[in-house]
Every structure is written in C-alpha cells, then in structure tokens.
Amino acid sequence: MTCNKASLGCCCTCDKSCVGTLVMSRKRPSRHSEDQFALFLERIRDSLGDEDDAKFNEAVSSLIRQHQSQSLQGGGASNDDRAPADPLRREPLPERPAFEAIERAAMQTAGKRQALMALIGLLVFSWSNNESLLIYVLMLLLGTDEKAAAVVYSTLNTTRARLELVRRLTLLKVTDPAVRRSLDAIVDGFNDANRTRNEFLHAMYSVNERGEITHTQMMRFVEKGGRISFGDRQPIDEERINKLRQVQQELRTLNRTLWDFLPRLRAALVPADESPDGEADLRGK
Structure with a gap:
C-alpha cells in the first residue's frame, strides 16, 4: 500500500x-x-x-x-492541543524592593525599630537562660549528674519534648502535692511564654516604605476552622508591643521562681539525712 x-x-x-x-x-x-x-x-x-x-x-x-x-x-493547534503553561512562567515574581529609598526613609524611624528589636532580643536572652535551668530539674528528677542531664536535655531538641519529660517524671518521682503543683505551674509558665516566643522567632517580618516593621508572618502551616493556610499574619501594633513587655516580665519572674524551687524539689526527692545539713546542694554528689 x-x-x-x-x-x-x-x-x-x-x-x-x-x-x-x-x-x-x-x-x-x-x-x-x-x-x-x-x-x-x-x-x-x-x-x-x-x-x-x-x-x-x-x-x-x-x-x-x-x-x-x-x-x-482554526489557526493551527487548538487550545486543547497546546502544552499546559509552565507554572514557573505563569507565577509572577515579587517586585524588587526599592532598597535605597527604604534605607533613606528608615533613618527617620530608627528609634521605633530599635526598640522593637531590643524587646525581641530580651525575649531570646531570657528564654534561653530559663530553659537551660531545666537541666537542673532533669538532673534531680532523673537522679543523675549535671553532665548526664545536659545530654538528655540536648537530645530532646524541642521545648515541648523537654517539658513533657519533666511533667511525666514529676508524676513518677514527686509525691508531695504542693511540689507537684509548683512544678506544673512552672511548666505552664514555659508553655505560655513559648507561644509568644514562637510568634517572633519563627516568623518573617514585613517592612513598609518608611522602614517600619509592620507585621509578622509565621513560617508554618496554620489550621483554623478546618482550613489550612500558610503563615499567620499579625500586625505589630501597640497591643503586641505590650504583650512582648508582659512576657519579658513573666520570664523574669519565672527565672526567680525556678531558682527558688530547685532546693524544694531536691528536698522532696532526697531524704533529709542524705543531704548535707538537710539543705539542697545543686552541685550534685
């Protein structure tokens, strides 16, 4: 044929x-x-x-x-015959910021911006010092030395995991109801402060044309009302600034509470005749 x-x-x-x-x-x-x-x-x-x-x-x-x-x-191939548009070509890129103009304008708003950064820095400083005290809480609850407790602490690489271990060990090791309540209150204090900490440490920041930091946007998926979205966007207004100050004060109080609580925890775990003069010694045996 x-x-x-x-x-x-x-x-x-x-x-x-x-x-x-x-x-x-x-x-x-x-x-x-x-x-x-x-x-x-x-x-x-x-x-x-x-x-x-x-x-x-x-x-x-x-x-x-x-x-x-x-x-x-029909002028060649129909719409159905054409290859689908490349998503990389179809999705527009964000416009490049006018950095030079923003930097010039930012000189007039430097004071407000530096005040916000100072509050965020204090939050990081206070949080890190407070969380490190959990090493001594774990040392007492596990009945081990500081180095071993530090290994456990660093192996559990999230705050949630560390606090959950403290909570479960408390149920196993602490029999005094008052000591239990005090330790539960400390754990709750960490959880409350951690929410605000995550809002500022795990976010990207929006800056307007005057160089002012206007919003935070969380770098994670958020589920609300059965819907999933990326990034919970919140304004940095006077209410949030006041919240930062409040959390900073709460962390300061939590720090003092932890230092005062450690001897009480040791006393609840170690019989008085095994502790020098019946007092807590945080250096270990």
Missing part, C-alpha cells in the same frame, strides 16, 4: 505511517491509548480483503485530510 504524500507528508511505503499519523492527530493521547488505537486499526485491516483494504486506506487518508484542513482553518 502506498501512502498519500499530500495528506500524510511522507514518502515511504509503510502501512504503519498511516496509522501513526492518524493516531497523532487525536488530542493529546496517552502512550497506552496510542497503542490500543493502532492495534484496533491493524485488526480491522487484517480482516479486510484486497478491495476493502484499499477502501479502508482511502477512508483513513480522508480523515487525516479533514483533520489537517480543520487545523489550518
């Missing part, structure tokens, strides 16, 4: 060329559907006689000519 050069655009004498051209004329077929359609045409051809085979080939060529004619009238 000879291919129709005008309709198929080929100069070979191959039955499969006709089949392949017809297959490719359909709209974005999958490889699986191409193979099935080609097999279907081959089975039809095999079932035909010489006269019918010629008629079949003419019908296939006619279909191909019609498709090519429709494509030319």
